[in-house]
Amino acid sequence: MSGHVVALCGGVGGAKLAHGLSLALAAEPDSLSIIVNTGDDFRHLGLSIAPDLDSVMYALAGLSDPVRGWGRRDESWRFMEALRGLGGESWFQLGDGDLAVHVERSWRLAQGATLSEVTAHLCRALGITARVLPMSDDPVRTRVLTPEGWLDFQDYFVRRQCQPAVREFMFSGAETARPQPQALAALQRRDLRAIVICPSNPFVSVEPILAVPGIRLALQQAAAPVVAVTPIIGGTAIKGPAAKMMTELGLDVSPAAVARRYAGLVDGFVVDQTDPVPDAQPGVTFVQAATLMSSVEDRLGLARAVLRAADALFA
Amino acid sequence: MSGHVVALCGGVGGAKLAHGLSLALAAEPDSLSIIVNTGDDFRHLGLSIAPDLDSVMYALAGLSDPVRGWGRRDESWRFMEALRGLGGESWFQLGDGDLAVHVERSWRLAQGATLSEVTAHLCRALGITARVLPMSDDPVRTRVLTPEGWLDFQDYFVRRQCQPAVREFMFSGAETARPQPQALAALQRRDLRAIVICPSNPFVSVEPILAVPGIRLALQQAAAPVVAVTPIIGGTAIKGPAAKMMTELGLDVSPAAVARRYAGLVDGFVVDQTDPVPDAQPGVTFVQAATLMSSVEDRLGLARAVLRAADALFA
Numbered sequence: 302m303s304g305h306v307v308a309l310c311g312g313v314g315g316a317k318l319a320h321g322l323s324l325a326l327a328a329e330p331d332s333l334s335i336i337v338n339t340g341d342d343f344r345h346l347g348l349s350i351a352p353d354l355d356s357v358m359y360a361l362a363g364l365s366d367p368v369r370g371w372g373r374r375d376e377s378w379r380f381m382e383a384l385r386g387l388g389g390e391s392w393f394q395l396g397d398g399d400l401a402v403h404v405e406r407s408w409r410l411a412q413g414a415t416l417s418e419v420t421a422h423l424c425r426a427l428g429i430t431a432r433v434l435p436m437s438d439d440p441v442r443t444r445v446l447t448p449e450g451w452l453d454f455q456d457y458f459v460r461r462q463c464q465p466a467v468r469e470f471m472f473s474g475a476e477t478a479r480p481q482p483q484a485l486a487a488l489q490r491r492d493l494r495a496i497v498i499c500p501s502n503p504f505v506s507v508e509p510i511l512a513v514p515g516i517r518l519a520l521q522q523a524a525a526p527v528v529a530v531t532p533i534i535g536g537t538a539i540k541g542p543a544a545k546m547m548t549e550l551g552l553d554v555s556p557a558a559v560a561r562r563y564a565g566l567v568d569g570f571v572v573d574q575t576d577p578v579p580d581a582q583p584g585v586t587f588v589q590a591a592t593l594m595s596s597v598e599d600r601l602g603l604a605r606a607v608l609r610a611a612d613a614l615f616a
Numbered sequence: 617m618s619g620h621v622v623a624l625c626g627g628v629g630g631a632k633l634a635h636g637l638s639l640a641l642a643a644e645p646d647s648l649s650i651i652v653n654t655g656d657d658f659r660h661l662g663l664s665i666a667p668d669l670d671s672v673m674y675a676l677a678g679l680s681d682p683v684r685g686w687g688r689r690d691e692s693w694r695f696m697e698a699l700r701g702l703g704g705e706s707w708f709q710l711g712d713g714d715l716a717v718h719v720e721r722s723w724r725l726a727q728g729a730t731l732s733e734v735t736a737h738l739c740r741a742l743g744i745t746a747r748v749l750p751m752s753d754d755p756v757r758t759r760v761l762t763p764e765g766w767l768d769f770q771d772y773f774v775r776r777q778c779q780p781a782v783r784e785f786m787f788s789g790a791e792t793a794r795p796q797p798q799a800l801a802a803l804q805r806r807d808l809r810a811i812v813i814c815p816s817n818p819f820v821s822v823e824p825i826l827a828v829p830g831i832r833l834a835l836q837q838a839a840a841p842v843v844a845v846t847p848i849i850g851g852t853a854i855k856g857p858a859a860k861m862m863t864e865l866g867l868d869v870s871p872a873a874v875a876r877r878y879a880g881l882v883d884g885f886v887v888d889q890t891d892p893v894p895d896a897q898p899g900v901t902f903v904q905a906a907t908l909m910s911s912v913e914d915r916l917g918l919a920r921a922v923l924r925a926a927d928a929l930f931a
Contacts, residue, residue, distance in 0.1 A: 347662075347723040377694045383716035388741040397712040401698035408662040426703040 302612045303329065304494030304525070307487045311338045311506020312353045313370055314532060314540055314594075315499030316360035318607070321600030322497065323361055323431045325608060330430035332494075334487035335361075336516075338501070339416065339435045340443035340472055340509030343455045345393050348403040349410050352455075353506065354420055354435060355402055362427040370540060373398045392460045417481055432483065436510045439478040443505050444471040454505065463542040466549040470504055475512040480519075488519035495611030496520060498529035500592060502543045503562050504550075511566075520566050526614035528569035528607055530592055531556040535575060539593065560585055569610045571603075586614060617927045618644065619809030619840065622802045626653045626821020627668045628685055629847060629855055629909075630814030631675035633922070636915030637812065638676055638746045640923060645745035647809075649802035650676075651831075653816070654731065654750045655758035655787055655824030658770045660708050663718040664725050667770075668821065669735055669750060670717055677742040685855060688713045707775045732796055747798065751825045754793040758820050759786040769820065778857040781864040785819055790827040795834075803834035810926030811835060813844035815907060817858045818877050819865075826881075835881050841929035843884035843922055845907055846871040850890060854908065875900055884925045886918075901929060 306326060308319050319335045326333045335357060342351045352371075359365040359373055366374045376396035385391045395403065402423065409419045415438040424433050443454040447465030457463060488496065501507050511517045520527050536554050538544040544554045552558045556572040557579035563570070570585050572578060573592040590606035593599065621641060623634050634650045641648045650672060657666045667686075674680040674688055681689045691711035700706045710718065717738065724734045730753040739748050758769040762780030772778060803811065816822050826832045835842050851869050853859040859869045867873045871887040872894035878885070885900050887893060888907040905921035908914065 346719050347726050348719070373698075377692060377712065379692045379712035380695065380715050380719075383688075383713035384720060386741065387716055387720050387738060389716065389720045397692065397694035397715075398698035400695050400712075400715065401702055401704065404661050404663070404695075405699060405702050405704045411662050423702060426701065 302494060302615070303332065304492045305487060305490045306333050306495050306497065306608070307493065308333070308335045308497045308499055309501075309507060309510050310335060310353070310357065310499035311501030312341070312356040312541075315353075315501035315506060316356040316365070317594040317600050318497070318499045318530060318603055319357055319431070320360040320597075321594070321602070321604030322607075324597070324601045325604040326431075333431040334484065335431055335433050336436050336481070336484045336487070336510060337433060338506045338509050339437060340441050340505065341454050341458070342440070343442070343453065345455070346390060347407070349407040350393075350403050351406065351416070351435070354433065355399070357433055358402075358420075358423060358427060358429060361424075361429045361431060361433070364427070372396050393455065417483070432487070434481045434484040434487070436484060436516065437478040437481055437513050439474060441475045441478050441509055441513065442473040443509050444473055445469075445505075446471070458542075463545060467504070467546050468549070470508065472509045472512040475509065476514070478513050480513045480515045485515055485519060488516065488523055491524055493523055493525035494615070495525050495608060496523055496527040497607055497611070498527065498563065498567065500530040500532040502532060502538075502541055502546070503559055504543070504546055517566070526568040526611045527566055528571060528611045528614070529560070529563050529567045530571045530603070530607060531559055531573060531576075533559055534573040534592060555579070557582070560587070568614050571607055571610060586610075617809060617930070618647065619807045620802060620805045621648050621810050621812065621923070622808065623648070623650045623812040623814055624816075624822060624825050625650060625668070625672065625814035626816030627656070627671040627856075630668075630816035630821060631671040631680070632909040632915050633812070633814040633845060633918060634672055634746070635675040635912075636909070636917070636919030637922075639912070639916045640919040648746040649799065650746055650748050651751050651796070651799045651802070651825060652748060653821045653824050654752060655756050655820065656769050656773070657755070658757070658768065660770070661705060662722070664722040665708075665718050666721065666731070666750070669748065670714070672748055673717075673735075673738060673742060673744060676739075676744045676746060676748070679742070687711050708770065732798070747802070749796045749799040749802070751799060751831065752793040752796055752828050754789060756790045756793050756824055756828065757788045758824050759788055760784075760820075761786070773857075778860060782819070782861050783864070785823065787824045787827040790824065791829070793828050795828045795830045800830055800834060803831065803838055806839055808838055808840035809930075810840050810923060811838055811842040812922055812926070813842065813878065813882065815845040815847040817847060817853075817856055817861070818874055819858070819861050832881070841883040841926045842881055843886060843926045843929070844875070844878050844882045845886045845918070845922060846874055846888060846891075848874055849888040849907060870894070872897070875902070883929050886922055886925060901925075
């Protein structure tokens with residue numbers, strides 16, 4: 302089956318499936334649009350940092366660090382050492398190679414380019430053929446309500462290592478943000494084959510994207526099935542604070558609870574092959590697949606399974 | 617003899633003597649002020665780069681690269697490699713460690729700190745006790761008139777590798793720049809022991825400093841001798857384009873020609889021990905010394921010789 306595929310994703314886990322989709326669709330490189338969360342973006346030391354866009358670009362370009370799980374492979378840290386020597390802020394790790402992306406992005410933004418334009422430029426330079434699109438060119442900033450009050454996302458995520466319990470999320474700026482035009486257009490295509498919600502954190506990776514005006518509606522009205530992949534396997538998250546957040550929010554740490562979170566949005570939901578198929582939920586078809594992506598082959602395998610699930614729902 | 621010493625200097629060569637002076641005056645760490653050229657400063661990739669301030673700081677902190685002659689020792693270049701991979705501007709080399717200074721400086725300036733405040737902070741962090749002062753907190757930008765027209769200094773110096781012949785210099789912004797207050801106050805101290813013009817390029821390192829309103833006059837009215845050290849040894853410059861510039865400007869490439877350039881400003885002028893003492897010039901006492909600074913001991917030796925020359929002129 303052919304047609305356009307749109308993926309919604311956050312950082313590392315989502316980026317792996319986005320990479321898998323780009324491999325699965327390699328014969329039609331123009332058939333994949335990846336809409337990426339920018340709620341984690343922030344300014345640090347004067348630099349414009351977009352962690353999820355970077356994770357997706359590095360994954361698609363084959364530059365991801367396979368061990369650390371974030372940042373670039375073969376990274377070095379001399380900048381950070383020197384910065385510490387100057388008494389600079391060192392809570393956010395900036396690798397020497399990674400820094401090139403931050404500096405180049407910041408400089409181009411300062412010259413008036415949009416985040417989309419900068420992202421397109423970086424993708425071209427890195428040889429990425431899939432269309433990587435920020436959810437919006439307007440700033441949307443995820444904030445987290447904790448017992449200590451509202452924290453900026455990176456403050457919560459990196460500086461505080463997700464220690465404070467979460468109570469609520471806010472996507473500051475989302476109300477007035479405009480969806481990235483190509484992203485919205487991709488969701489509205491008539492030749493749409495599937496919309497894939499990647500196995501990213503529902504609260505701080507996927508929901509910021511859905512909070513951008515027009516995007517949730519575009520999913521609901523899409524000409525193709527929406528299929529989400531569980532970020533929860535065997536009662537825990539492979540990476541990141543999704544499971545901890547679910548507990549703190551009083552939710553079951555289960556694929557079923559994630560599927561309920563996406564109620565009214567998804568037609569299909571992929572759970573891991575080692576987990577039981579959840580009890581029926583209205584309008585949702587559950588599918589089992591190997592969702593753990595340890596190798597590039599795993600990424601491709603999951604991407605194919607997700608596309609098969611979507612194609613089956615289309616019928 | 618005690619009293620305050622002020623050095624005027626540019627980059628690498630000047631920084632070596634500034635380091636020597638800091639060693640010679642180590643017993644009275646508060647007795648040295650170093651006024652540094654900022655005419656080479658520029659913005660690159662959104663970063664505020666101050667090459668001469670960095671050269672001086674690295675020299676004083678023992679961080680200079682002894683082989684390359686600029687930048688930090690034990691430097692790595694992963695950022696530059698990654699930047700080239702992104703199609704970024706790569707004509708100006710930014711080492712991974714060096715970048716920490718540029719990022720920290722740029723960030724602090726963007727937050728509203730003055731260049732003096734940022735420099736003081738960096739010096740403190742690097743354990744530098746001498747007072748390192750930009751000539752002004754206002755931007756002064758050296759430009760070079762060539763057969764191709766006016767070029768920005770770094771464009772001429774780095775990108776064009778000093779290839780175009782120079783005809784004239786302009787210190788854009790100098791007319792309205794205010795001298796750095798501590799720099800002017802240091803030159804006006806009653807307990808001044810000496811003002812040292814380091815062996816820096818007269819045209820693009822020393823004269824930009826002298827172009828800041830008030831500084832030339834302060835040298836002329838100073839309570840202590842002004843002693844310059846030749847940047848020309850054996851008919852050539854040890855480093856940089858000084859000799860090439862002198863030829864292009866129709867000047868002799870000689871210590872005497874440099875001394876004439878400083879006419880009315882200097883009381884003493886140090887030539888290299890291997891060069892003949894120049895013919896008499898009104899008001900200038902010529903002194904011979906070992907001016908080639910290959911080792912730290914050379915720096916200290918020259919600093920002591922310069923201070924001796926100044927002290928002798930004081931009598």
